[in-house]
Amino acid sequence: MQTISPFLWFDGNAEEAMNFYTSIFKNAKIESVIRYGEAGPGPKGTVMSCTFQLNGQQFMAINGGPHFTFSPAISFFVNCETQQEVDELWEKLSEGGEKQRCGWLKDKFGLSWQVVPTVLGEMLQDEDVVKSGRVMQAMLQMDKIDIEKLKQAYEAT
Known part of the structure; x- marks a missing residue:
């Protein structure tokens, strides 16, 4: 295989x-x-x-x-189930590197990572474009992704 x-x-x-x-x-x-x-x-x-x-x-x-260095054009996407997983990976991977927007970070070796809760993708794919739009706007304001803030945006009336 x-x-x-x-x-x-x-x-x-x-x-x-x-x-x-x-x-x-x-x-x-x-x-x-x-x-x-x-x-x-x-x-x-x-x-x-x-x-x-x-x-x-x-x-x-x-x-x-x-001769070659890393570029954000290639990144590793890490799905996380809980905020604790997001927090832990975000802090450890970014140590000595650079925290960026929307769940992205660059580690101390220059390699780019996306540390993202699974629920973000689910919310962004919601058929209710108003809900998914609020989630997108909330996410665009974040560095590390905050699940509770995403839920608040999703459930806002």
């Missing part, structure tokens, strides 16, 4: 990133770490590439050098 895994390019800090991400997600594990040997091209013993899982999704990372 064919699988598709994100492959992330880092500049010498792939192992640090892998350890950071696997420390944040409860269902995470490191699968493999490949280190440079005598032949290089990196210093012997440093990480060339690594593979890890976050919530069952495999990620691959390489220390490819300074």
Whole structure:
């Protein structure tokens, strides 16, 4: 069966990133770490590439050098069921990075994430365009998504 895994390019800090991400997600594990040997091209013993899982999704990372950097054009979308999940992931992933609007953040490695409660999508898809419009307007005012404020906007009369 064919699988598709994100492959992330880092500049010498792939192992640090892998350890950071696997420390944040409860269902995470490191699968493999490949280190440079005598032949290089990196210093012997440093990480060339690594593979890890976050919530069952495999990620691959390489220390490819300074040639490429991350862009918000690609982000990882994390569905959360509770405000506690949103709060915890938002704080941990944004540590050392940048909190942005509408549930987006950039982590300390420059990788973009969207930390979003599942209920937001449900409210935005409501057939009542007035309700869904109020939810959209509420969300556009937020950095971290607040489920209670979304519900208040949804239920406003």
